[in-house]
Amino acid sequence: MRTLTRYILRRHAGPFIFAVIGTTVLLLLDQVSKRFERLIGKDLESAVIAEVFVYSIPFILAQTLPMAVLVAVLYVFSRMEGDFEITAVKASGIPLSRVMAPLLVCAVILAGGMTWFNNTVLPQSNHHLQVLLTGIGRKKPTFNLREHTINEVLPSYVYVHPGMIDREESVVHDVAIYDERNGQESRSIYATRGKMGFSEQGEDLYFDLEDGVVQVRMNERPHAFRRIAFERMLLKIPDVANGLERDTAAIRGDREMNIADMRVEADRGAQMADAARSESLVYAQAITAMLLDFEQPLADAPGPVVRPAGGTRTGVSEIPDLDDYMAGRLDDIADRKDGIPDLESDVPDWEADLPDRGDDLSATPGALARGEMGPEPAQERAAPDSTTQVAESAARRFYSASDAANQFQSYAEREVTGLRRINQYWVEIHKKGTIPAACIVFVLLGAPIAVRFPRGGVALVVGVSLGIFGAYYVSLIGGERLADRLWISPLWAMWAPNVIFGAAGLVALARSTKVMR
Incomplete structure (x- = not known):
């Protein structure tokens, strides 16, 4: 078995290295053709131009390594089946899965190394490349x-x-x-x-x-x-710089961050969405309380309000503070109460019976002044104090149904923006592991296909490789678009192609693993 393992690995080493170099050079030439127009006429040194393409290599390698695995597996297993080596192995009682086992172990090791590479080396190289291209674009x-x-x-x-x-x-x-x-x-x-x-x-x-x-x-x-x-x-x-300046403090994009940085950005999106939901809830409660406050309608509140003939608010010259207004009303009530003798002796101490509200008021000031709404437990509050103040401040500007509709729409848009931010960064987090895992999937899928069509030759390798590459990357891009639109979760968006292609590879392997005796 050791001899067979060494033989399989030795047969794949050469084609794999050749495929890595070939696909990397092809994609690098594509990058040269795209960036040539931006580099020409810039009076750049040859070292700077070389630096642009050196920083482009890590991004290309992240894509070409899985491609090289598939090309090498298709080529070697097709040759081995054409030379009846796979048939001889099966005749010896060794299944095809045992022949593929060393390649699967190597694919797992390669996937782990690529995951580390994508999380450490690739973000830094992408950032340096972006900084360099930005400086070149500003040079002339x-x-x-x-x-x-x-x-x-x-x-x-x-x-x-x-x-x-x-x-x-x-x-x-x-x-x-x-x-x-x-x-x-x-x-x-x-x-x-x-x-x-x-x-x-x-x-x-x-x-x-x-x-x-x-x-x-x-x-x-x-x-x-x-x-x-x-x-x-x-x-x-004047003062149009023509020198090459590199802004190393430039803001990083999602592909210029590691997993830890992207998790922080995703958490900020979650906080944005939670704050929008909390403010929307508090805003709805505040409006409801104000609409049910028949003792003092909002229209009777002090402060001039400008209203057009059509019924739509055009401007507010001064918006009174609701807390100050309710405090004034309580003072008026206290002044009236001074004229009633022995009122406190005849009325029980209602303040002693109320629970301690502390500094946090979960109801609107008007409702609390009448004693109709009590405080909520700390774990059941709809939003933090700052969020509550923002939402209640927006509620004080409420006048018509269109105002409320616009405010609720604003909250909904902020929530969607936060959710999309979450998905955007989690898609990139999963992508750092999805593409390396494709090395394992391509071994499972490539070997049975090559064994099934032993006389395909180079045409089989090129045709099948392009077809599988195209379908796989289209699936990744499609999943990313669906996740950005909040239709599916980032987890399924990025890992579904591996699950689908891996399942197809296992089915093909089960049909091809037949031991001849």
């Missing part, structure tokens, strides 16, 4: 302009909208420039043609514009503007 913004797009050249101040760009000559046609550097006026510059260039220091950007107009609008007089035609105009945009 003129070469990063996109046609028929508003491009931000100077953040929040200067925007350029080119119609057509001749990158070899650094010329733009049908260009529009929006200049907001002067706080008192806004300038819109339109030109049929313009040449771009940097100063010798590489910090200032120049536009040599031809045949255009300048429209100046004063911010204090938005309905009046000046229009100036020109045949040639030199526009200088």
Whole structure:
């Protein structure tokens, strides 16, 4: 058995290494073709360009290692069955599952190593790559302009909208420039043609514009503007950096985090959803209490309220504090009570009979003032104190049914946003283990297929590999989309492809494991 194990592993080593190198090079060339346009004309050093592609390799390896496993298994088992080696093994009383056992053990080890790799190395490489690409994109913004797009050249101040760009000559046609550097006026510059260039220091950007107009609008007089035609105009945009700057403190995306960081972000989404549900509940209770408060309707509360003829609130000049208002009413009641002699001696001590509310009031101030609603236990409170205050503050602005509908819709949207945030990060957490586990699935699925079609050759390897890869990754992407829409849980969204393909592999293996005697 040891001889067979060594033989199986030795037969797979070469094809696996070749498949890893081949698929990695192919995907790396695809990345080169996609990023070539962003790198050309940037005056970058060769070391920087090489760094871009080095940081791209970990992301590619995370995808190509499972591919290489399937390619190697299909190729080796197809050759072994074609040479009647699998038939001889079965004739010796050894089932196909025993032949696959060493590969399954290696696949488990590879899956564990990939999981560690995806959680430690891959987030860091993705972050460094994103920081580097962002710095390259800002190095020479003129070469990063996109046609028929508003491009931000100077953040929040200067925007350029080119119609057509001749990158070899650094010329733009049908260009529009929006200049907001002067706080008192806004300038819109339109030109049929313009040449771009940097100063010798590489910090200032120049536009040599031809045949255009300048429209100046004063911010204090938005309905009046000046229009100036020109045949040639030199526009200088200072302090446009042309050096390669790396913002290492940039915010990380979900694919630039490890599992611990993503769990923290998912917990924030859960807190957002819980806060929205709690505020919605407290808001509903506060509105209900206010609607049932017939002794003092909201319309009679002090403070002028502006209402249009159509019945829709257009503005509130002052919204009174409900606690202060109820405190004033209690003072009025106390003043009236002073005129009744011996009232306290005839009335039992009702304050002593009430439970101790402490500082937390679970009911609305109006209801508590009348003694109609008591406190709730700490474990049954609808929301924390801060959440309760926010919801009750929103309830004080309630006037019509449309106000309540809009507020409830806002709570629902916040809850959905929180739930989507949870699913977004948990999808990436599960993905760090799902793709490595595909190595095991591809061994179970590839070996029976190769044994069933021994004369397939290279066509079998290429065709079956592309078909399985395509179906598997489409399933992953589809599951991710369904999880983002909250239709299924992230767990099933990411692990369902492995379960389906693994089950198919086990069925195929059961049909192929026939011992010949």
